Amino acid sequence: MVDAVFHVAPGRWTLWRCAGCEAAYLDPRPNAASIGRAYSRYYTHASEPAKNFLIPGDRPDLRAKRALHLSHYAREYGHRGDEAMPLGWLLFAASPWRRARAGQFIRHVPAPESEPDVLLDVGCGDGGFLRLARALGYAARGIEFDPQAAKLAQAQGFDVFVGGVDDAPLVDCSLAQVTLSHVIEHLHDPVAALARLHAAMRRGGRIWLQTPNIDSHGAQRFGTAWRGLEAPRHLVMFNVASLGAALRRAGFDDVQRMAPQLDAAFYIEQSQEMAQGKDPYAGDRARRRAARSEGKAWDRAALVDPDHAESVTLVAFKR
Template identity: 40%
Template sequence: MTGDMQNRDTPTTMAAAFEHRNWPSDGLEQMDRCPVCGSEERKTLYRGLTDRVFRSAPGRWDLHQCGSCRSAYLDPRPTAGTISLAYQSYYTHEEGAAAVEELSALRRWRRALGNGYRNWKYGTRYRPASPIGVLAPVLTPGFPAKVAQSMYFLPQPESGQRLLDVGCGNGAFLRRAASAGWQVAGVDPDPKAVEVVCQAGLEVRQGGIEAFDDAGEAFDVITMSHIIEHVHDPAGLLQRAHALLKPGGILYIETPNIEAYGHQRFRESWRGLEVPRHLVLFNWDSLNHLLQLSGFSGVTPFTRSNASIYLGLASQSRAIQSNSRSDSHSKPTWVDKLQAVGLGVPGIWDTRKTEFVTLHAYKRCYERNTKK
């Protein structure tokens, strides 16, 4: 064995290294009450959890479940001033899809077919595009649902309608929405991600949703894809979103469901836990209740039917179980495929067990903010 191989870090030694680092003691805060409903009643789900997704965040973490609303939350948890330690290997500024010239002939044809459907359905101008894309619902029955999911189930905009993406990352969704005709803006705390969005010529601010506090009722749609579980004050986030929406505006949210079948199956190895970045994990009822308290009226639920979503969750959770990196790109096994079916199917007959809580919430048409 060469010296170079002897010094190379293995997954086991890397895991040991990060698990033995402590979070700064002055960077923790106690949570005496549920951050969703305020109840003091709770039970402990897990003790001593570590970052088994990116293997970069220090510390061991205890996850508790509220006895009232059944949301789950960390206690203690990182303070707002130190939470950045958990994001040193995060993926907000990764590259997007492969260029057309890098694709095989079959994949180029599939992309052209998909672009043809998107252009027909959403008014985009993607290239290459095939005119037979309008037949995608017949040729590939699951494809329209996949596209709808990628557009966050939004309708085509009317002229001049504005959209704000909170936690926009590298701007992938902003670019899709802009292509469909939305006037877009984004906000993200990651300076590298903000730089990528700026280079694309899109409006973006660095920080959280409070960076747009000066905007008033400026937006027809606000989107938050896998954001609310990361914030210290989810109620404050929703209240700010409500204030920024025009009357009749739409709020899109997707977040992991603590009552998902995947959590029941994989327990502490479930991909959705992702400590300590996920500070709070909702279920359908608790998020609906918090939305009502924040001023929103009706809620429209959605179910993700994309098989690749469940395949990814199954393979990542299995990797966590086996002490491998869950963000690796290893080829899914037949076990992953079987487990993916097991994750997706229960949500068909029991919507409380879907992997994600995915919904639209609405600001009442007759509401206007009265705060000066």
């Protein structure tokens, strides 16, 4: 494999699959000193966070959509919302597709139990999810390796540590919620990082993780051109079983698989471009429409069989 996404890291790599734990490991693995070059064009480098219809004031044109979702979140996750549409939750009750998408929007985060419950987003980027967590009532904090992205999150008033989990000043038994969205695959020692996060969580605390699924339909179809591999930035690749095993090794209990992220169109479009040696971010409109159509079929299949979705989403608890 080569760096077929951002084309900034010279070299070739092999991905080895462990017959025991089922995880896959990049070889040779970049060390902490050399990996920086691979992130020089990474997409956390944004000028401002994206607008989110769930954050008050961001998208007034989508007020009705927000009211519908707040109704579902109140019933399913215990969130309070004065703007919730009465009986709007019925629309989600009738549609597994809508429930899956709505849960992913908020990373399945329940309402805070007390004031102020602390949510830590590891790999918070420019603070997009921190803004949403704050709107949901959490005291939101972040860890971000990219100083440029962290600076933007800090400018919005968030406490963001620049660096990795190993170096972050975490207070034991203080965190109610921890989220890692497409982060665990970037870590040199995922289990050690999870164990440190476990120590920093209070009893009853919950961790949420999402990562590309090495057992996905796309990985089987596209092989080394699958967008989820992203050598050399993705150091360890997981499936449902291996990610669950990593969480249990780190001390977590009650590992649960969540409804999948319905993101197949992204993986299809970008993998097709990469298979042809093209820039995956330079696809044309026709290919994007075709990928969107095929992606819907893949996503419907993933709702039935999440083990082969493009991403794995798990939650686990500290008991």
